[in-house]
Amino acid sequence: MTLERYRQVRDFTTKLAENLEPEDLVVQSMEEVSPTKWHLAHTSWFWEVFLLEPFLPGYEPLDPRYHFLFNSYYVQAGERHCRAQRGYLSRPTVRQVMAYRAHVDEAMGRLLDSGREGIRELVDLGLNHEQQHQELILTDLKHVFSVNPLRPAYGSLPSSASAIRSVEWLEFDGGIHEIGWDGKGFAYDNEGPRHRVFLEPFALADRLVTNREYLEFMEDGGYERSELWMSEGWGRGWTEPFYWERRDGEWWSYTLGGLRPIAPAEPVVHLNWFEADAFARWADARLPREEEWEVVAAGYPIEGNLADSGRFHPAAARGPQFYGDVWEWTGSSYSPYPGYRPPTGAVGEYNGKFMSNQYVLRGGSCVTSASHLRPTYRNFFPADTSWQFSGLRLARDL
Amino acid sequence: MTLERYRQVRDFTTKLAENLEPEDLVVQSMEEVSPTKWHLAHTSWFWEVFLLEPFLPGYEPLDPRYHFLFNSYYVQAGERHCRAQRGYLSRPTVRQVMAYRAHVDEAMGRLLDSGREGIRELVDLGLNHEQQHQELILTDLKHVFSVNPLRPAYGSLPSSASAIRSVEWLEFDGGIHEIGWDGKGFAYDNEGPRHRVFLEPFALADRLVTNREYLEFMEDGGYERSELWMSEGWGRGWTEPFYWERRDGEWWSYTLGGLRPIAPAEPVVHLNWFEADAFARWADARLPREEEWEVVAAGYPIEGNLADSGRFHPAAARGPQFYGDVWEWTGSSYSPYPGYRPPTGAVGEYNGKFMSNQYVLRGGSCVTSASHLRPTYRNFFPADTSWQFSGLRLARDL
């Protein structure tokens, strides 16, 4: 059962790259973006370092130098290659990386068959880790292709609906609520401990902000009105969302399906936190706190995305709409929940050491693995990040 | 009464510079630091722009170009001189800036005598603004002098006590508490609205962390152990607190009284947030949340500092110790309280536009105006700031 799931997850990673050319897998278009080849290798490194080396007796690495080459950021796992130079590596080639994957898969097959105990949690973590990198492969490829003047497409996208649903405001009384992981199913360490929070009365929009609404903000001078902006986000030269460009008086944006005209009914996406925050202020609203989002979203069914539909683009705004279209910026800085302690060892670096100067995003996007969609999931990025599939929902005090 | 207070506050600003040479008032030793001359002028600008121009009929500025030159960051108050180039201005000279102060003071005297209504809040803000810059004059001068190889002193400091009091842990039950300004006396807009928070049970140390304790952290390899550090603070070359230097095997630090050996019983000061956070982790503790600090500190008497004693250096650790020694880093990112709205107009830029990627500090330091010491005061700085008088207190979950 586990082996079958392992193979499904691993195969899906490979599948994401199968229609690409080897050249596409090499490029790193900015420091935050990693080459697809690197993702394919690093996910294998994760299994090797956290499962095979400690738990499979006699395991021999395919190439011991990969330990250095494909460590992402785990200081306690030893020295590692410089992140900014991942795109300088033509070797190992794609073929060699695939051989590395096969080598790891063969060994993982033996480990999972062996009945070895005490590895269940790490295997779950490895699978979820691999799925996070599936999302990153698509996010990063989008950036790689976007900086190429030829504007290649990753695949074809379905057309988008055109009707725009008006917003319904979902109102909630204040009081004490519980948030955080309740112990059922998989969750990352940063989703717990479950704990109580006090909320003042508030309302949340039942759907995401659309491109049409964002265009109104732009037409109303949103990018030129300093009173809407945090000082840190002001004067940085932003004039439209990332991936947008103006051609012959019309707004287009680069998508995984290539350059397309802006679809008014779709959620606005690729905003950074400052843009989301400024838009909310313009709309006489604010960003939700992450606890508000969780309390509300927990009451709605989860709809799938990537693994189910392969659409790789947010669907038109609808209501209720909480999962699987765009990551939603919240007003909450990413910090530990009361009582949080990271695991010991290198694996404790997974989430815990990033709890400074980042903002929490909730909901999951159209390129997030369907199994990651849940009310408690806490994604996090620096406030000026915009190459992620990030948008927003409005909130208000009552 | 108000006029008298106005004069007291204004005179104290001038007094801080009276033993300095004109040359000392010109230098900007890094972008965050402003020349004393600039502080003397900008505080006058504040009165001119927010009180005299709108409320004193017939007011004529001494030099209309100062409107541009001494605007700090108020976008809605018009164009302004580049912050990084404040140290490039030899003119207006110190004497001319003093004439500017006198010009503003004379006009403010007329305004305050005039019985004009509706300016009380702005006058209060102006006085508190001026006092914040008194603190900055000292903080900035410390930096200016510190980068000079001659290591000049600002003044003489009293000697420090040597006995170190052990820490008492103050324990608190969780539950719902109220924090924020209750409407009595002056407070900045960011201290309200008063609102309820839910806290889990916790304990706070009754005093600040000392130099002796911090030296133990250093001797235990604190700066080399990655597991103690946020990723963002790791690998930045820090090896001791700001202003510390090693001479002949001993640690010294630059103070407003010149270079002095580290006093073990004094609170450690000039830490950035990452250092404070790493120390707390090393001590098997954590930084307090700002609401925890406020709930506890509200129960203790406020002791004065700068205006009363002129000591300009934190006193030895004692208990209870909450106010007037060092600013205490909290684990709380600086964000708006529920229901917060900044005032309209340029004055709304005072605090509200900085609510991103900064951390809250509480308590007030040895160079903070005594009238600023209160449980609700929220100071804030970016996490890598260390030229402020910043230290920490430990907290623990119960």
Next chain:
Amino acid sequence: MTLERYRQVRDFTTKLAENLEPEDLVVQSMEEVSPTKWHLAHTSWFWEVFLLEPFLPGYEPLDPRYHFLFNSYYVQAGERHCRAQRGYLSRPTVRQVMAYRAHVDEAMGRLLDSGREGIRELVDLGLNHEQQHQELILTDLKHVFSVNPLRPAYGSLPSSASAIRSVEWLEFDGGIHEIGWDGKGFAYDNEGPRHRVFLEPFALADRLVTNREYLEFMEDGGYERSELWMSEGWGRGWTEPFYWERRDGEWWSYTLGGLRPIAPAEPVVHLNWFEADAFARWADARLPREEEWEVVAAGYPIEGNLADSGRFHPAAARGPQFYGDVWEWTGSSYSPYPGYRPPTGAVGEYNGKFMSNQYVLRGGSCVTSASHLRPTYRNFFPADTSWQFSGLRLARDL
């Protein structure tokens, strides 16, 4: 005859890449380095823009967007892609670039067959241009492979001789000499006009400086003695030649054949101008002026290299040794000869616009096309360049 030569040159470019993986052709490891794929495409662009578009009626480009994508630096040929981002382009793929080459070759075949007059000089320039990029392909690949911790090799190198010939000093009387292109055979515009120069009496070493001699300089503290260095080259952190590294107390260097121990008898290579200049001062000598080099070298036979032997590495020092091992830094800043005028139009940008703040190198290296070896050839690079195959010969005043 011309068509045959065209095919030889074009085929040799392709041949240089034939044993590489597609991934190797994509990487740009620093701004000065271009991906092999880019060199393959840009050389085709040159034929397209300077020969096919103006002279072949009805020529249709394979993809009009390549005009933008593969223009290197010809402002008068239109807008162009950013040099620093050549490594961000996964598309066109290697296969597509090869199709571009074939497309251009087919059209060039027609043009050369057509008997079109007035293109002879441009065809010569195109061939020489292509050969310069053959050299760059090897130089750049060396850098790309060198930054990869796996240290892949481009090919295998012959072993090196070990005997070191002592230097003979070739002495010359001063007086008036002529230098520059005499009108026979091909030369770049910057090699003329031929003109007279006056030289004081001088001597030139008959061979290049060796690794053994350079090691003596290093062991004598050459990198730590400020009096040997130009101020501009001092304090930049250089401690050994580029590509050198110390392993277990021995010096190795990265070569196109992989990492190898330093061979004492080989010419030192990958020096920047400051290193060459400092070495010469240490040796109580100086760099030759370019006119001195030319006057002397014109008296010696030209020995081939790359196209003949495929060795891709400088041969051991021998005497006389003037051509085809390493480029020799001269003390001459790159400037126009008296009476020089670049051609009009974009082709005039080939050499003329680079005549500031660069130094002239003479002689040609082991990766230079054999047909480029001649006394008048003026290569030029900025003084801190070291990824070229650059070394030195000593000169002295008499």
Next chain:
Amino acid sequence: MTLERYRQVRDFTTKLAENLEPEDLVVQSMEEVSPTKWHLAHTSWFWEVFLLEPFLPGYEPLDPRYHFLFNSYYVQAGERHCRAQRGYLSRPTVRQVMAYRAHVDEAMGRLLDSGREGIRELVDLGLNHEQQHQELILTDLKHVFSVNPLRPAYGSLPSSASAIRSVEWLEFDGGIHEIGWDGKGFAYDNEGPRHRVFLEPFALADRLVTNREYLEFMEDGGYERSELWMSEGWGRGWTEPFYWERRDGEWWSYTLGGLRPIAPAEPVVHLNWFEADAFARWADARLPREEEWEVVAAGYPIEGNLADSGRFHPAAARGPQFYGDVWEWTGSSYSPYPGYRPPTGAVGEYNGKFMSNQYVLRGGSCVTSASHLRPTYRNFFPADTSWQFSGLRLARDL
């Protein structure tokens, strides 16, 4: 006699600062610019280190820390303060620096009275060094004042003539000429050895390029025509000469007398080398080679400037015009003359270590000491320097 000259030179340095405020003497407005206070101190340091310490028995420095603080760039004279931070030093104050000058002057008085032999050359060098810093005081103050939005003036300037003399071309046959210091009077080491050069026939304009001519270049799109520019100077955002600004459709420039309308008849000044080179190309001419300039200028009388007239601004174009208006960019890279060797010891760093990537300027400007005006003087600056009083004269091949 020498003592009298010593006092004249030293007094003139002080006199240049006597109408300034202490604040003016502190500011460093960019790395290349030094505070006046620093110039006052560094020139004293020069006497202390090169004359008093080696030659006056029992000399005691006023403050031994000044050895570190006021060493400019002499590596062999020990560690030194960071150039970029000269503006961070409020201490020593102006008064303390003046005391340092008096201390050095008193000791120099004793040394010069003592009849000590063997110091004549060093005293000459010290005087010329001090005079170079007199020029730099004015040049640097101009920059300091110019970046201040208040645009203070250093002094008053005479008005400028308006008639523009047309250019006469001075024609010269080619052949062998001698250039360089002939051993009479003082010269810097870089002006020798005297040696022969061969020149092709050429012509030089008899006067400098004027503002009117430069405006024609601008109006003809000079800054937008890539074919006129060296690649290194293209695309750097220059649109007019340094210190120029457009107000209400007219061009003004900042001068030591404050902001003034451009005077068409005056020589264009504050060009960088790329602008001078582009202008010459536009005018179908070229920059003179330094040897051409010297051969021609040696035939014309030297007219004084600064010390004589105090005008601090170039006079209107006239003919012949070779000395004392603006430094003239030449096409010659700054390199050693044949046979040049710098003196041994720290004093050898004066000129010799800067012989890379700089261009030679000839003639002397309106702020150059009159005694520095001579045909052999070689000034040198990097090609993008424009805060010096630098302009050009045209040359042509015949």
